[in-house]
Amino acid sequence: MKIQNQTAKNASLISCHMCHKLNKKKASHSRCTRCGAKLHSRIPGSLQKTWALVITAIILFIPANIFPIMTVTEFKRGTPDTIISGIIALYNNGMWGVGTLVFAASILIPVLKLLALILLLLSIQFNWHWQPEQRTKIYKIIEFIGRWSMLDIFMTSIIVALVKLGLLLNVEPNLGASAFAAVVVITMFAAFSFDTRLIWDKIEK
């Protein structure tokens, strides 16, 4: 393998984001000659898009945690459960393993993911040259783990479908579930709109 020590952008080439074919750069918006996807050297408006989605996710994270995700009704007495109270209940019942798993997927991953994205965004906007390789790795991790936060929503959909025993015992989903699902999807879009090549563009200058 021989390295030509040049980026595609500097060589007036565009690597297709879909099939990774190198295309010659043309004046206006063009499509990949191999797969037909729209070509762009860097994700258009990457920083603005990522910031907008990160801020939206942070705002939605509040109702996602304040509102209950489901209500358990036993003999007409309802107890609403938020994500946090669900985790606490698991710990109180001695289910440490599952409690930790749900905590990691529902709280730790979204929070760390948002913090990491903010760090990456700031690092580009303030021209930090610090550890580009590590920053690329951080991105790879958050790109990969975000989807696991859907755990709580899938679990809720299973429990509400199973526990339907009329007045005796019933579980209903609540608004918090929708807000939380939105947080997960928006943080995933935020990660996908970030372009790691921007980290390396700053290093070259």
Place this chain on the structure above:
Amino acid sequence: MSANDSHIKNVTIACTGCDLLHRISHLKAGQKASCSRCGTVLYHKKKNSVERTLALSVTGLILFFIANIYPILTLKVIGATTTNTLMSGVVELYQDGLIDAAIMVFLMSILFPLIKLLTLLYVLIPIKFNFFIKGRKVAFRIYKSLDTWGMVDVYLLGIIVAFIKLADFASVSVGLGLYALIFLIIITISSSITLDDHLIWERLEYQE
């Protein structure tokens, strides 16, 4: 020429992580090339990729239908019995007014995994049996775009947590749907490992 032969022996590609250009030549099956600057994998040549992925996708499609038809869990409390399928959770969320959550669960646990299987078969079958059909590039682009959005693996973890929570106060048993789902996940992960993106794109470029 077998379905796995690559047309291009020498290829220049840009790293997806940092955009640096690399020239890759004569990669053997099973070998990997990584970016010299940021470490991102540039090219991973797979062994018998087309046959392996095709076999896995056919199996996956059968398992998909079993996983969707048969019950996943059965709950018994004080004489009453309820069961659930992948779809019943979606219906329940919808009926209780959480339409957006219902749509997301439906897309991620049912529709996207199905589309992924179908598009992959649509691309692989003509490559294996050397015939021509239209729209394979679009099909493979759809497959690649939905890659992370099909979430049967995350769904399984949701089932495990639900199982443990419910087993605390009721008797819960496992249905055929769950076994099918577990195998479907193994198949899905295996086929994403055996699939050689570069090879597929090269084949599509020269055939269409």
